[in-house]
Amino acid sequence: MASFLIYINGEKRQVKVDGNTPLLWVLRDNLKLTGTKYGCGRGLCGACTVHIDGEAKRSCITAIENVAGSDITTIEGLSKDGNHPVQKAWVAEDVPQCGYCQSGQIMTAVALLSRNPDPDEDDINSAMKMNICRCGTYNRIRKGIIKAAKEMKNA
Amino acid sequence: MPNKVFINRRDFIKTISTAGTGLVIGFYLPFKNNLQAAESKSTIEFIPNIWVSVNPDNQVTLTVSESEMGQGVWTSLPMIIAEEMELDWTKVKVVQAPVDEYYFGRFDMGTGGSASVRTSWEKLRNAGAVAKDMLLEAAASEWSVAKNECNADSGYITHQPTGKKLSYGELTRKAASIEIPESVKLKDPNEFRIIGTDLPRTDTPLKVNGTAQYAMDVDLPDMVYAFIERCPYFGGKIKAVDDRDARNVNGVLDIFEIETGIAVVGLSTWAALQGRKNLRITWDKGSNKYPDSGSIYKFFKNRSKKRGAKGRSDGNVKRALKNADTVVDAVYEVPFQAHATMEPMNCVVDYRSDHCQVWAPTQSPKDAQKRVGKMTGFPIDKVKINVTFLGGGFGRRAFNDFVDEGVEVSMYMKKPVKLIWTREDDMQHDFYRPASRHVLKAGLMKDGQTIAWSHSVVAPSILFGQMFKYPIPFKDKLDVVALAGAKEVAYEIPNINVDYKSANTNIPVGWWRSVYDSQNAYANECFVDELAQTLNVDPVQYRLQLLKKSPRHTKVLQLSAKEAGWGKDIEKDHYQGVSCHASFGTYVAQVAEVSVDNEGVVHVHRVVCAVDCGQPVSPTTIKAQMEGSIVYGLSATLNGEITIENGAVKQSNFHEFEVLRMDQMPKIDVHIINSSEAPSGVGEPGLPPIAPAVTNAVFAATGIRVRKLPIKPENLRS
Ligand code: FES
Numbered sequence A: 001m002a003s004f005l006i007y008i009n010g011e012k013r014q015v016k017v018d019g020n021t022p023l024l025w026v027l028r029d030n031l032k033l034t035g036t037k038y039g040c041g042r043g044l045c046g047a048c049t050v051h052i053d054g055e056a057k058r059s060c061i062t063a064i065e066n067v068a069g070s071d072i073t074t075i076e077g078l079s080k081d082g083n084h085p086v087q088k089a090w091v092a093e094d095v096p097q098c099g100y101c102q103s104g105q106i107m108t109a110v111a112l113l114s115r116n117p118d119p120d121e122d123d124i125n126s127a128m129k130m131n132i133c134r135c136g137t138y139n140r141i142r143k144g145i146i147k148a149a150k151e152m153k154n155a
Numbered sequence B: 001m002p003n004k005v006f007i008n009r010r011d012f013i014k015t016i017s018t019a020g021t022g023l024v025i026g027f028y029l030p031f032k033n034n035l036q037a038a039e040s041k042s043t044i045e046f047i048p049n050i051w052v053s054v055n056p057d058n059q060v061t062l063t064v065s066e067s068e069m070g071q072g073v074w075t076s077l078p079m080i081i082a083e084e085m086e087l088d089w090t091k092v093k094v095v096q097a098p099v100d101e102y103y104f105g106r107f108d109m110g111t112g113g114s115a116s117v118r119t120s121w122e123k124l125r126n127a128g129a130v131a132k133d134m135l136l137e138a139a140a141s142e143w144s145v146a147k148n149e150c151n152a153d154s155g156y157i158t159h160q161p162t163g164k165k166l167s168y169g170e171l172t173r174k175a176a177s178i179e180i181p182e183s184v185k186l187k188d189p190n191e192f193r194i195i196g197t198d199l200p201r202t203d204t205p206l207k208v209n210g211t212a213q214y215a216m217d218v219d220l221p222d223m224v225y226a227f228i229e230r231c232p233y234f235g236g237k238i239k240a241v242d243d244r245d246a247r248n249v250n251g252v253l254d255i256f257e258i259e260t261g262i263a264v265v266g267l268s269t270w271a272a273l274q275g276r277k278n279l280r281i282t283w284d285k286g287s288n289k290y291p292d293s294g295s296i297y298k299f300f301k302n303r304s305k306k307r308g309a310k311g312r313s314d315g316n317v318k319r320a321l322k323n324a325d326t327v328v329d330a331v332y333e334v335p336f337q338a339h340a341t342m343e344p345m346n347c348v349v350d351y352r353s354d355h356c357q358v359w360a361p362t363q364s365p366k367d368a369q370k371r372v373g374k375m376t377g378f379p380i381d382k383v384k385i386n387v388t389f390l391g392g393g394f395g396r397r398a399f400n401d402f403v404d405e406g407v408e409v410s411m412y413m414k415k416p417v418k419l420i421w422t423r424e425d426d427m428q429h430d431f432y433r434p435a436s437r438h439v440l441k442a443g444l445m446k447d448g449q450t451i452a453w454s455h456s457v458v459a460p461s462i463l464f465g466q467m468f469k470y471p472i473p474f475k476d477k478l479d480v481v482a483l484a485g486a487k488e489v490a491y492e493i494p495n496i497n498v499d500y501k502s503a504n505t506n507i508p509v510g511w512w513r514s515v516y517d518s519q520n521a522y523a524n525e526c527f528v529d530e531l532a533q534t535l536n537v538d539p540v541q542y543r544l545q546l547l548k549k550s551p552r553h554t555k556v557l558q559l560s561a562k563e564a565g566w567g568k569d570i571e572k573d574h575y576q577g578v579s580c581h582a583s584f585g586t587y588v589a590q591v592a593e594v595s596v597d598n599e600g601v602v603h604v605h606r607v608v609c610a611v612d613c614g615q616p617v618s619p620t621t622i623k624a625q626m627e628g629s630i631v632y633g634l635s636a637t638l639n640g641e642i643t644i645e646n647g648a649v650k651q652s653n654f655h656e657f658e659v660l661r662m663d664q665m666p667k668i669d670v671h672i673i674n675s676s677e678a679p680s681g682v683g684e685p686g687l688p689p690i691a692p693a694v695t696n697a698v699f700a701a702t703g704i705r706v707r708k709l710p711i712k713p714e715n716l717r718s
């Protein structure tokens, strides 16, 4: 066990865990931030996606010792009232079905839009193919991203 | 227990309304709407249907007893009540029902079979109408006016002549003392203003900000974490366990054997996982007659030569085949499929000395309660099942094996436990969609008539398999469920045989989105395409000819063909395939547009889907369910399969069991037939037509018939 200082959703947090513990379980078990989900544990599904220093990363294969000192954002920290343009677009397009993959989808989409405010179909495909949705909400995700991109440009 | 089911409706109202501050209405609307008769009998038809509760502050809470697994019951079911009750949708709050007899009755089978709207339609309409009627009555008595001068609208009762107005909230006290009417008038569908419209889903806000609670997210004080190492070999067992290293892992609390394997319990998820990784177990593989997929398909093939159990027998197929000018035959094979719900199996169990509480993503909460009661020895009222949101269900969560495990571990540890299955556990210990073999034969005449059709389904039985834990000997036993969609083949052919040949292996099988309709429709709809080809008739025209007596099939088929531009010019190198199938009371036709590249890879560009599910309740939900079913079915058509090697499932995670991702996603256009028939299911019927629509399109593109799923590019390389 060791002590790690991390910055989560703008707050400084100290956790005492083994250094090889994946960030995912630190978030869920220690910090009770359960919006980030476990889907495969091997970087294959994207359910656990968070932002580490602004980039979309798989928290299930990111050891806590490698992100000490980094800025981490989870779905809970994306916006105050669920009003990030991507979240709003998700509501407008009625994207979620079971919803289990959606935190990860939203975090990947937000990261995509922050580095590419005007993604075309291929850009969306290559960013979003990291995230599985077994309920098959892909087309609504696509619409949501396009809608959010528009709103963010006009803002 | 029988007596507990029934509650005198007056007592019931009294009890509830003195307990709370508002109006709570519990309904006992018997199926035939015959309260009198039902009251005097003891009460098997008596199932309470719904709870509506209105608070004085105008908050209306509607309770849903079906599990929300993404199919939208948290929206579509409350919409039905809101319609009849004349509610303001923005003030409606939805909650999950507690698992007890009031909501579930005694013989509840859980959420599945695309049944939620189908079976709730009438009772929820009644429930809403009764509530409205009581509020009208309350207002009329408050103002001492005639009830028929009052009008309910958007959460208010208005007295038309005077314009006096009271909100439902203001009427709760009074309404609580009104007797439940014996009969009510339902709205004319022409007056619907909620049903048939697109209202925002009630669960969406929770699902975009991380607050939706899945069982996986439940956190209890003093909770510990558990994983189970299960025998990977079907029919195998533990030979020896060396847990010394595992016990030395920091944070591991205990390791012990339970019915399904070795439980490792830790202070955190990671500690338990690390402990499990350090277990050294030697397995006894057991004896297995069919240790790999090859031997299973061979077994199916042998079974297909044996006599089957008749499911349908019209005319005389044998004679017709003899008289036919041409006999066409084909064999189709489909593999086992995993459910791979996005949220793996898991639950939280808090076992105490005198009660037990469970949080579970289950499609069968009543079954869970019964099992937990049996395991703990507690009476049912000491077992509380909390149904959380389900991170996907697709039939997998009709089985409560993971709940059993959680209870066993919590009882042993005497602590609250979160039991988690890894993705690998989930994929290797599923109840798989049965693999199957389909032998089809048809007799055609030179003049274009189709005179005979025969379909033998060779497949493991879910019903007579592991589900009830008694193996049925491999003799000709009819499992009608296994013939779903095969038996009901809608084509009008004078001589039809459909039979079933059971072929049980020791691979656990279960309900998988659309169940046997998925395999049977694939065989039917590919074969019918082969017949059209043999007769040199357009596949849509050929089907229409044989569906003259099936207007609902005809309508969806025509609509999908029209919207897809069937027979018209489409993009170069794109080809279309069609299929049409009814299941769960719903009619669906699909046209898939594909191209096949030089590597033999199939690209699905567009799917046009026409659906007739009776009165559409929530069009956006219907579309979402069609889209979801198409995606789920496409994964099984183009990508993943479960194969058996050495007595175990070969695939362990999404790198080996590939599912459809964004870059493979076709455009999907869903067209809903406007109908006033009673609504039917939408969670599954969109799935069966997709595989044959795609393989028929692949034939159009390549001239190659795909008779085995999933499609393998190496078989299509030019
Ligand atoms: S859980 Fe991390 S990628 Fe699947």
Ligand code: FES
Binding pocket: A096, A097, A098, A099, A100, A101, A102, A132, A133, A134, A135, A136, A137, B070, B342, B391, B392
């Ligand atoms: S919404 Fe269910 S997995 Fe994506």
